[in-house]
Amino acid sequence: MLTRRAAITAAVSVASPVAAATAVDVRAFGARGDGVADDTEALRKAHAQDRPVFYPKTGAFYRVSAEIPVSADVSSNGATIRCAQDGTEGRSIFRIRRNRRPITITGLILDGLYRGQMTGGQWSMCVYLEGASDVTITRNVLRSPYGDCVYIGSPGKGEGCSRIRVVSNQLLNPRRCCVAVVCGKDVEIRDNTMLKTARFVSTIAMEPNPNGFDYVTQVRILNNRVDTPTPFITASKFNGVETEGLIIRGNRGKAERLLYATTAHIRAPVIDHNAIEARH
DSSP, X not given: OOOHXXXXXXXXXXXXXXXXXXXXXXXXXXXXXXXXXXXXXXXXXXXXXXXXXXXXXXXXXXXXXSOEEOOSOEEESSOEEEEOOOSSGGGOSEEEESOSSOEEEESOEEEOOOOSOOOSOOOOOSEEEESOEEEEEESOEEEOOSSOSEEEEXXXXXXXXXXXXXXXXXXXOOSSOSEEESSEEEEEEESOEEXXXXXXXXXXXXXXXXXXXXXXXXXXXXXXXXXXSSOSEXXXXXXXXXXESOEEESOEEEESOSEEESSOOEESOXXXXXXXXXXX
């Protein structure tokens, strides 16, 4: 069995020399990554170039105090970004909204520093997607957000996310969910390790807001490892669009139950080859 340190190391990819050479290096815009300086503005300047961005690993971490808008690929060789989150949207770490090209985020450790404190809101995420498409989040460690490790939603009517891949990450100890699918189509959550200790919501939530237009459909939850005191998956609310194309397959670990569905309308789900041990 992997130790937690070994598991985190295994989850983070090492950026190739070619990727690092062709991307914007955040240090060129003044980011220090020393764990002391607030690197928020420097990182925002780097991402404002609308080019791939590379975060070199440092001996400490990049400290941010507000969200970083992302419009192109982000890669690293294991750098850590920390934000002392408080539950507000502005304290998410990365936000992708209505992107114009495919985006991949890989090789990073994003830490929301949630340690059990309670201040109200639930909206500080590691990665916040709104109306995003063709986004791949892979081989990262996303840990301790005040809200969700990955939030998949909409900024308005008819602007749900599509073609989202959350693959081969470590999703650790969120206050809310490892992945929340609030408005999205064609979402794949695969080969992740998900650890949750807070008895709040669930590990994966399919939860459209009761606004009359959010929808959740074509979600595939495959081959994940989970350890949680909550249900592994919850499905709630119905906004007039049935959840079709739901596949839950090959997941294993411990959870309060595999799936807890309330008022959601799920048509012909495929649920097989899961090995979830009941945890109370």
